[in-house]
Amino acid sequence: MGTFLHRHRGITPYLLLAPGILWLGLFFLWPMYYLGYESLQTGLFPDFHFSWAFSNYWDALSGYHTQLERSFVYAGIATVACFVLAYPLAYWIAFRAGPWRNLFLLFIVAPFFVTYLMRTLAWLNILADQGPVVGFLRDVHLLAPDGRLLATTFAVVSGITYNFFPFMALPLYVSLEQIDEGLLEAAKDLYASPTRAFLRVTLPLSAPGIVAGTLLTFIPAAGDFINAALLGTPNQTMIGNVIQAKFLQSLDYPTAASLSFILMGLILVFLLFYARAVGTEKLTG
Amino acid sequence: MSSVAETVTPGAKPGLVARIWRLVARHALTVYALLAVGYLMLPIAVVILFSFNHPTGRFNYVWNSFTLDNWVHWNAVLGIQGSVVTSLEVAALATVVATVLGTMIALAIVRHRFIGRSATNLLVFLPMSTPEIVMGSSLLTLFLNHGTIQLGFWTIFIAHVMFIVSFVVVTVKARLIGFDRHMEEAAMDLGANELVTFAKVTLPLIAPAMLAAALLGFALSIDDFVITYLNAGATQTFPIFVWGIARVAVPPQVNVVASAIFLVAIAIGLGNVMLQRRKPKGAP
Amino acid sequence: MTERMTRDQLLRRGATGLTLLSVPGLLAACGGGGGGGGEDSASKVNDVLNFSNWGYYIDTKSTLKDAGVQAPTTLQRFTKKTGIKVNYYEDVNSNSEYFAKVQGRLARGRGIGRDIMVSTDNDRFLGEYISNNWVQKLDKSLIPNMKNLIPAQQHPPFDPNRDYSLPWASGMDGIGWNEDVTDPVTSVKQLLEDPKLKGKVGVWNSMGDTLGLVMLENGDDPAKVTKASFDRALSRIQKALDSGQIRGFYGNDYAPPLSHGDLAACMAWSGDIANLGNPKLHWEVPDKGGIIWTDNMVIPLHGSVPTASTYMNFMYDPKIAAQWALGANYISSVTGVKEEAVKLTPDAAKNELTFPADKTLSQMHQNDPAMLKNADYNKRWLAVQGQ
Numbered sequence: 001m002g003t004f005l006h007r008h009r010g011i012t013p014y015l016l017l018a019p020g021i022l023w024l025g026l027f028f029l030w031p032m033y034y035l036g037y038e039s040l041q042t043g044l045f046p047d048f049h050f051s052w053a054f055s056n057y058w059d060a061l062s063g064y065h066t067q068l069e070r071s072f073v074y075a076g077i078a079t080v081a082c083f084v085l086a087y088p089l090a091y092w093i094a095f096r097a098g099p100w101r102n103l104f105l106l107f108i109v110a111p112f113f114v115t116y117l118m119r120t121l122a123w124l125n126i127l128a129d130q131g132p133v134v135g136f137l138r139d140v141h142l143l144a145p146d147g148r149l150l151a152t153t154f155a156v157v158s159g160i161t162y163n164f165f166p167f168m169a170l171p172l173y174v175s176l177e178q179i180d181e182g183l184l185e186a187a188k189d190l191y192a193s194p195t196r197a198f199l200r201v202t203l204p205l206s207a208p209g210i211v212a213g214t215l216l217t218f219i220p221a222a223g224d225f226i227n228a229a230l231l232g233t234p235n236q237t238m239i240g241n242v243i244q245a246k247f248l249q250s251l252d253y254p255t256a257a258s259l260s261f262i263l264m265g266l267i268l269v270f271l272l273f274y275a276r277a278v279g280t281e282k283l284t285g
Numbered sequence: 286m287s288s289v290a291e292t293v294t295p296g297a298k299p300g301l302v303a304r305i306w307r308l309v310a311r312h313a314l315t316v317y318a319l320l321a322v323g324y325l326m327l328p329i330a331v332v333i334l335f336s337f338n339h340p341t342g343r344f345n346y347v348w349n350s351f352t353l354d355n356w357v358h359w360n361a362v363l364g365i366q367g368s369v370v371t372s373l374e375v376a377a378l379a380t381v382v383a384t385v386l387g388t389m390i391a392l393a394i395v396r397h398r399f400i401g402r403s404a405t406n407l408l409v410f411l412p413m414s415t416p417e418i419v420m421g422s423s424l425l426t427l428f429l430n431h432g433t434i435q436l437g438f439w440t441i442f443i444a445h446v447m448f449i450v451s452f453v454v455v456t457v458k459a460r461l462i463g464f465d466r467h468m469e470e471a472a473m474d475l476g477a478n479e480l481v482t483f484a485k486v487t488l489p490l491i492a493p494a495m496l497a498a499a500l501l502g503f504a505l506s507i508d509d510f511v512i513t514y515l516n517a518g519a520t521q522t523f524p525i526f527v528w529g530i531a532r533v534a535v536p537p538q539v540n541v542v543a544s545a546i547f548l549v550a551i552a553i554g555l556g557n558v559m560l561q562r563r564k565p566k567g568a569p
Numbered sequence: 570m571t572e573r574m575t576r577d578q579l580l581r582r583g584a585t586g587l588t589l590l591s592v593p594g595l596l597a598a599c600g601g602g603g604g605g606g607g608e609d610s611a612s613k614v615n616d617v618l619n620f621s622n623w624g625y626y627i628d629t630k631s632t633l634k635d636a637g638v639q640a641p642t643t644l645q646r647f648t649k650k651t652g653i654k655v656n657y658y659e660d661v662n663s664n665s666e667y668f669a670k671v672q673g674r675l676a677r678g679r680g681i682g683r684d685i686m687v688s689t690d691n692d693r694f695l696g697e698y699i700s701n702n703w704v705q706k707l708d709k710s711l712i713p714n715m716k717n718l719i720p721a722q723q724h725p726p727f728d729p730n731r732d733y734s735l736p737w738a739s740g741m742d743g744i745g746w747n748e749d750v751t752d753p754v755t756s757v758k759q760l761l762e763d764p765k766l767k768g769k770v771g772v773w774n775s776m777g778d779t780l781g782l783v784m785l786e787n788g789d790d791p792a793k794v795t796k797a798s799f800d801r802a803l804s805r806i807q808k809a810l811d812s813g814q815i816r817g818f819y820g821n822d823y824a825p826p827l828s829h830g831d832l833a834a835c836m837a838w839s840g841d842i843a844n845l846g847n848p849k850l851h852w853e854v855p856d857k858g859g860i861i862w863t864d865n866m867v868i869p870l871h872g873s874v875p876t877a878s879t880y881m882n883f884m885y886d887p888k889i890a891a892q893w894a895l896g897a898n899y900i901s902s903v904t905g906v907k908e909e910a911v912k913l914t915p916d917a918a919k920n921e922l923t924f925p926a927d928k929t930l931s932q933m934h935q936n937d938p939a940m941l942k943n944a945d946y947n948k949r950w951l952a953v954q955g956q
Binding site: 012013014016017019020021023024027028029030031032034035085086088089091092093096097098099100101102103104105106107108109110111112113114115116117118119120121122123125126162165166167170171173174175177178180205208209211212213215216219220222223225239240243244247248256257260263264267268271281282283284285 | 314315317318321322324325326327328329331332335346386387389390392393394395396397399402403405406407408409410411412413414415416417418419420422423424426427430443444446447450452454455456457458459460461462463464465490493494496497498500501503504505507508510523524527528531535539540543544546547550551553554555557558559561562564
């Protein structure tokens with residue numbers, strides 16, 4: 001087997017790709033074909049007919065660009081917040097946690113075991129207007145006397161940040177973990193201060209993790225709807241909410257489908273710009 | 286920051302302030318890590334707390350009185366046990382499969398140059414940029430158009446692998462990019478072929494990354510609602526069960542089950558800590 | 570050729586009997602291909618009934634005990650009387666999501682593995698099931714107890730002859746408030762305009778319920794919506810939103826903020842407030858009237874009409890309906906149910922929410938299904954919510 005692979009090295013990548021790509025092709029791309037077909041239909045439920053209705057895309061874009069913009073802004077803020085909060089934790093787990101590291105990785109994903117609804121009900125309790133947190137903030141005048149934390153942009157972005165925290169933390173950990181501590185010792189031997197060693201050695205070496213974490217957080221966050229639904233008001237609706245409503249309530253499948261492709265397209269555009277900015281080798285090696 | 290006054294004489298040891306500062310800096314990171322975990326655990330603490338609540342009505346929203354009853358009769362709500370078992374089974378299976386498939390894709394993208402490399406790289410990002418409602422319903426359309434497949438455990442499994450793979454690929458890639466290949470080259474110089482090198486050198490080195498990716502995948506699977514709901518047929522997973530009754534009740538047993546899953550996971554984690562402590566320093 | 574014969578034939582041939590024996594079971598459970606209990610079992614009464622319903626919508630041993638009723642549950646009594654076993658699935662959590670889940674199969678003319686499913690008349694989906702012929706006609710010859718249907722429910726606009734549906738449970742739309750945060754709120758006008766409630770008011774994200782109540786406040790009839798009455802109601806909500814009066818549009822999730830006092834008052838369902846059991850929360854019919862919504866039983870394609878009809882007939886016996894109402898705590902549409910309930914437990918006479926007085930019921934109105942389906946109205950309603 002080893003010799004066979006050695007002699008036919010060219011097919012190795014295709015062998016590696018085949019199962020996963022086949023799965024994605026069958027169960028993602030093929031459904032996307034149906035979705036694309038739907039996006040070019042016109043009519044009212046249940047009588048849709050295919051009519052190359054590219055106008056659906058234009059109508060969707062002009063009708064809902066506010067929510068699209070807002071989604072990217074929220075996702076962006078949440079991604080930055082996740083990065084700031086997660087990086088030190090990931091660093092600590094990678095370099096200082098020792099035998100505790102897997103336990104702390106578990107702590108990072110543990111909130112997911114408790115189902116989204118239960119977590120959010122807990123936050124609704126903790127951040128309630130009459131609750132301890134808001135009370136404290138009002139006392140120290142960080143909040144107006146009738147101010148609130150819930151049903152605000154702050155609540156929605158915080159919800160997104162909290163929920164996507166593992167998506168930033170784990171990739172950061174992955175690339176920090178592999179840094180050879182010998183390199184840091186060498187830097188110290190060369191009289192670098194801890195700060196300098198970090199900025200010149202650790203941070204650049206963790207760049208693939210930063211890129212991965214940023215993408216794994218930003219991309220799904222842009223399409224999120226549940227945080228805006230439970231923690232926000234009509235002023236915080238994201239594109240995910242629009243798509244959800246169009247699909248479930250209006251039964252307007254063509255608009256829902258075209259909005260989804262617009263979102264996907266915009267994310268791809270973002271990806272291309274991002275790859276160019278950080279250097280494509282950080283995305284593909 | 287300490288405001289201890291001190292006199293510094295030339296040539297003396299680093300002053301008290303500097304020593305305190307270094308002590309703080311040394312442990313600041315640990316303190317931060319604990320605070321960060323505290324922030325993550327805050328809602329879970331509330332969930333666990335409320336599992337001991339005896340609510341006035343059907344909804345566990347406001348603290349009323351303490352009771353151990355919910356833990357004793359955790360199974361009192363019909364359907365809760367089956368849904369948890371299904372969730373765990375699907376998650377375990379889907380995570381294993383997705384981790385394997387995703388790692389293979391990551392290896393291919395990072396280590397080989399082939400036609401369609403950038404296209405594959407982009408393709409991987411598409412599932413995570415698609416809103417769940419349309420991804421779920423388009424998949425359902427696929428299943429319905431090819432009526433031989435029954436909606437249930439296996440369709441949930443298929444859907445979960447599909448959306449987890451992307452996350453695994455991106456996570457494992459972060460490890461593979463910048464991977465120091467010297468060890469592998471050394472192994473091959475010593476006569477090992479590609480397969481042996483991979484199994485004995487590469488795999489152990491990327492194992493932590495695969496574990497992290499698997500944790501992420503498991504978390505995604507166990508918490509998924511939208512895609513699962515649309516493709517589950519009559520089968521219930523835990524999120525489906527919870528959302529299902531949420532309109533009319535939030536019984537404390539839901540808190541109990543959620544807390545139990547969490548505590549079992551932490552117990553496994555603690556077991557792992559003890560395992561790691563026994564290993565000699567430097568061993569993988 | 571019925572399902573039963575098919576099974577016997579296979580047994581006799583002893584072919585891959587075991588695997589194929591489970592196929593009808595799989596089909597029944599998962600609802601591909603034949604759906605229901607099998608294509609042709611639709612023509613006779615089966616020994617199994619598959620019923621999809623909302624959670625907590627039926628009497629159980631513990632709820633009957635709480636109500637002081639000593640009896641086996643209505644499901645158990647049904648099985649005892651008819652020999653039909655009921656597979657009761659509590660998998661309806663939202664009208665729109667359930668619709669999204671089943672419409673693909675129904676649109677393809679396939680069954681969903683159920684003989685009865687339930688949908689509410691305050692949203693468009695019940696009408697869609699009926700107008701698209703995705704549900705089957707009841708067998709009224711098997712439902713003589715249909716004569717016990719209360720007059721108010723006999724000719725609903727979405728099913729004027731009651732050919733396809735029968736009510737399961739009703740609930741009332743009204744105003745709920747938290748006494749810790751506010752004095753009683755008794756009218757929709759107060760809800761939308763009282764400055765003391767600013768930023769602490771909730772309304773539903775459901776068009777029929779919210780605009781229905783506002784139309785009543787405006788003096789319009791929610792059962793006969795015109796463009797003018799719709800515009801009036803919508804603009805009133807928009808005004809309250811723009812002024813900061815409304816904190817948000819809620820689905821089932823108004824209960825946590827109301828319980829915590831984040832909402833002082835909101836549009837609320839009668840059953841919810843009762844089931845929250847929180848002495849600080851109160852519910853009232855708005856002074857200009859409320860909306861009554863009804864969850865209706867329908868028989869999806871390939872469900873067994875005879876079996877389903879037999880069940881419906883059983884539930885329309887006033888004695889059974891009374892027991893159900895006491896155990897489930899929702900309003901029944903069967904005549905004489907209150908009298909029967911009082912015989913089971915005298916407390917029933919005081920239970921205004923489950924057995925509302927005629928006076929209360931007379932203040933209730935229903936939604937206009939044409940409004941619920943109207944694409945333009947739906948779009949404008951969603952736009953107000955930022956969607």
